[in-house]
Amino acid sequence: MGLSELNEAQQIKVKSWINHGLDATEKTLGPLIQKAVPIYLKPQYFAFEAVPWAEVTRGELDGVELQFSRYSSLKQLKNDWTLYHELAHLYHPLLDYKDFWLTEGLATLLQNQIMKDSGIITYDNMMMRLKAGLERGQSNTYRLSHLQDARLASVSSNMWQLNAQQRVYWSGVAFFIEAQYQLKLQQAQYQTIAELIKAYQSCCKASEQQSGRQFLMELDKLSKTALFSNLYLKYKNRTDFPKLKQKHLNAL
Structure with missing residues (x-):
């Protein structure tokens, strides 16, 4: 939707970009069980980056709205992370605001x-991006340490007002990196978060809004562990930024 505004x-170009994004996402996470993915296109005349804004639209069919520069090249669009991020959101249910750190992470x-x-970035580049993001999360957490209620769940509920996106997103990333380490340590049926989410989406994804605890209980059930619920209890009320060790990063 929105293609008619383009020559x-x-x-x-845009069809190729969207199809590439869908194919790349399915390569890692498997096909979505919903019968179609609505894509709402909002081409922009003036933009400082290829995809300045995007969001998931929840409904009978979950979809993605994309604001993008109509003048960006196909390579620039493919190299932008936004479409892959939003498509990844379609593999989990909508969670409560206080648990947005989980979904964004x-x-x-x-x-x-x-x-x-999909070969857009190398493994080394992925690790560099993740480490840089974790550093931004730590810096943002320090900036917010003066808050009367600096618990992650509280900050997550007020993310936009507090300008706390870096803490919220990257605390969630740290959570799932630590979870993947635990999956491998416990020799669980699914050894990576991607494998587990692929299985979850194909069998168990809730259609209604859930709490983070409900979502993670499903992941525990699938992985035959209790690690997600246990980590959740450790993370949701923390006021510091998670301190990952090299062994955690090595599990990626």
């Missing part, structure tokens, strides 16, 4: 995995 060459980790698996 023929731009339409071909999950989508951020998966977007990097998708881009690596």
Whole structure:
């Protein structure tokens, strides 16, 4: 939707970009069980980056709205992380605001995995991006340490007002990196977050809004562990930024 605003060459470019994004995401996370993915296109005349804004639209069919520069090249569009991030969100249910750190962390980790698996970035580049993001999260957490209620769940509920996106997103990334380490340590049936989310989406994804605890209980059930619920209790009320060790990063 929105293709009619573009000329023929731009339409071909945008279709190629969207199809590439869907294919790359499915390569890592498997096909979505919903019968179609609505894509709402909002081409921009003036933009400082290829995809300045995007969001998931929840409904009978979950979809993605994309604001993008109509003048960006196909390569610039493919190299932008936004589409992969939003498509990754379609593999989990909508969670409560206080648990947005989980969904944003999950989508951020998966977007990097998708881009690596499809050859857009290398493994080394993925690790560099993740480490840089974790550093931004730590810095943002320090900036917010003066808050009367600096618990992650509280900050997540007020993310936009507090300008706390870096803490919220990257605390969630740290959570899932630590979870993947635990999956491998416990020799669980699914050894990676991507494998587990692929299985979850194909069998168990809730259609209604859930709490983070409900979502993670499903992941525990699938992985035959209790690690997600246990980590959740450790993370949701923390006021510091998670201190990952090299062994955690090595599990990626």
